[in-house]
Amino acid sequence: DIVMTQTPLSSPVTLGQPASISCRSSQSLVHSDGNTYLSWLQQRPGQPPRLLIYKISNRFSGVPDRFSGSGAGTDFTLKISRVEAEDVGVYHCMQATQFPYTFGQGTKLEIK
Amino acid sequence: QVQLQESGPGLVKPSQTLSLTCAVSGGSISSGSYFWSWIRQPAGKGLEWIGRIYISGSTDYNPSLKSRVTISLDTSKNQFSLKLSSVTAADTAVYYCARTHLGALEIDYWGQGTLVTVSS
Numbered sequence A: 001d002i003v004m005t006q007t008p009l010s011s012p013v014t015l016g017q018p019a020s021i022s023c024r025s026s027q028s029l030v031h032s033d034g035n036t037y038l039s040w041l042q043q044r045p046g047q048p049p050r051l052l053i054y055k056i057s058n059r060f061s062g063v064p065d066r067f068s069g070s071g072a073g074t075d076f077t078l079k080i081s082r083v084e085a086e087d088v089g090v091y092h093c094m095q096a097t098q099f100p101y102t103f104g105q106g107t108k109l110e111i112k
Numbered sequence B: 001q002v003q004l005q006e007s008g009p010g011l012v013k014p015s016q017t018l019s020l021t022c023a024v025s026g027g028s029i030s031s032g033s034y035f036w037s038w039i040r041q042p043a044g045k046g047l048e049w050i051g052r053i054y055i056s057g058s059t060d061y062n063p064s065l066k067s068r069v070t071i072s073l074d075t076s077k078n079q080f081s082l083k084l085s086s087v088t089a090a091d092t093a094v095y096y097c098a099r100t101h102l103g104a105l106e107i108d109y110w111g112q113g114t115l116v117t118v119s120s
Helices: none
Strands: A004-007 A010-013 A019-025 A038-043 A050-054 A067-072 A075-080 A089-095 A107-111 B003-007 B018-025 B034-041 B048-053 B059-061 B069-074 B079-084 B093-101 B107-110 B114-118
Touching: A004 A089, A010 A019, A019 A038, A019 A089, A019 A107, A038 A067, A050 A067, A050 B107, A075 A089, B003 B093, B003 B107, B018 B034, B018 B093, B018 B114, B034 B069, B034 B107, B048 B069, B048 B079, B048 B093, B059 B069, B079 B093
Parallel strands: A010 A107
Antiparallel strands: A004 A019, A019 A075, A038 A050, A038 A089, A067 A075, A089 A107, B003 B018, B018 B079, B034 B048, B034 B093, B048 B059, B069 B079, B093 B107, B093 B114
16 A cells, blocks of 8 residues: 655644645555646544545635645645634545555644 | 435344445536445544445446445436345445545545444
8 A cells, every 4th residue: 555644743833934745645646647646635623524635636616715725746735825713624645546445644734 | 516425224133234325415416527435434433435326337346345345326316236245244444435536536524424323
């Protein structure tokens, strides 16, 4: 299985400041079809996960543009340009390049 | 907008079979554009992908659960189901049903989740 490792596991951030979460995969996520199936999900307290970003950098419908994704190969990053109170929660990266799909451990974003 | 809702027993005895159903509204599970998936999350832990099914009936399962898992579709009721046999306490988790887009393989819509506890 591809192991997804997120850092940090916890990120205290000041409102209005940027935040960044890293996700590293144990092997390349480039699929044989040339695509890289790396997604980012947000899970607010008591809620199901919600899709933010797919295929590294594509924002899902309705996701604010303060969220952005980047990376390639085995190293990926989710950035929030200016953290708002509603961004509190756990962020997960997920790979769908190889079965079984696997997730990172999750990064808890909290406000200082 | 598509909505998914899980239903099923919240308590299952060890060695028995866990059975959950996911009702889909706002869209048809017969659409060829999506897979229909199950994911679970033990309390305080990360997400684990269980498997998915396509309208053709083709399934893919997590090898760690494959010998115990069955995912099926009921197009007449616009729902799909999960069965997990021989459960133990390690199967206690919140179970989510979700839709996976065929093109970009993103899991774009999730149900609210249902807690299943395995205990005698």
